Amino acid sequence: xxxxxxxxxxxxxxxxxxxxxxxxxxxxxxxxxxxxxxxxxxxxxxxxxxxxxxxxxxxxxxxxxxxxxxxxxxxxxxxxxxxxxxxxxxxxxxxxxxxxxxxxxxxxxxxxxxxxxxxxxxxxxxxxxxxxxxxxxxxxxxxxxxxxxxxxxxxxxxxxxxxxxxxxxxxxxxxxxxxxxxxxxxxxxxxxxxxxxxxxx
Ligand code: MG
Numbered sequence: 001x002x003x004x005x006x007x008x009x010x011x012x013x014x015x016x017x018x019x020x021x022x023x024x025x026x027x028x029x030x031x032x033x034x035x036x037x038x039x040x041x042x043x044x045x046x047x048x049x050x051x052x053x054x055x056x057x058x059x060x061x062x063x064x065x066x067x068x069x070x071x072x073x074x075x076x077x078x079x080x081x082x083x084x085x086x087x088x089x090x091x092x093x094x095x096x097x098x099x100x101x102x103x104x105x106x107x108x109x110x111x112x113x114x115x116x117x118x119x120x121x122x123x124x125x126x127x128x129x130x131x132x133x134x135x136x137x138x139x140x141x142x143x144x145x146x147x148x149x150x151x152x153x154x155x156x157x158x159x160x161x162x163x164x165x166x167x168x169x170x171x172x173x174x175x176x177x178x179x180x181x182x183x184x185x186x187x188x189x190x191x192x193x194x195x196x197x198x199x200x201x
Pocket of ligand 1: 007053055084
């Protein structure tokens with residue numbers, strides 16, 4: 001199982017990162033050791049600036065390669081909520097030196113994952129999602145603001161990487177990313193329903 005993450009998929013987030021808007025999807029991967037389910041998160045000792053990125057997550061239900069956009073909806077059946085934890089200080093150094101981002105993005109437990117909903121229960125182009133920290137809203141997004149739709153992302157990624165059953169696609173974060181600290185309680189919501197909870201320890 002692998003995790004594919006889409007970068008810069010919301011214009012306002014690209015803006016806050018001072019990144020250009022992509023003309024095609026930007027993706028990177030996290031290994032299966034990044035998944036963290038129903039467990040607290042331990043602040044890693046190699047970063048001083050750990051950022052939250054709340055993201056809608058697609059669960060792949062069918063293997064495929066070179067998937068056409070018009071058929072992409074058949075390849076995922078559930079949508080959940082995850083956090084793409086990012087060591088922003090390390091990422092900044094990697095970007096500056098033109099190096100890969102793995103140290104900043106793909107470390108153990110960097111992909112907390114909450115509950116999933118069958119996609120039939122959602123209006124796919126109008127999914128509200130939110131991250132609260134200590135009960136304060138930090139990030140609010142909606143799938144209608146995606147630069148590249150779920151189907152476009154699946155089609156694009158599958159040109160390069162075969163998708164397998166159980167793979168996860170983190171579809172990008174809206175604006176409002178920021179640091180977390182030890183003791184913070186994070187809670188994620190889809191359409192105001194709590195889907196993910198963790199404490200930073
Ligand atoms: Mg992200």
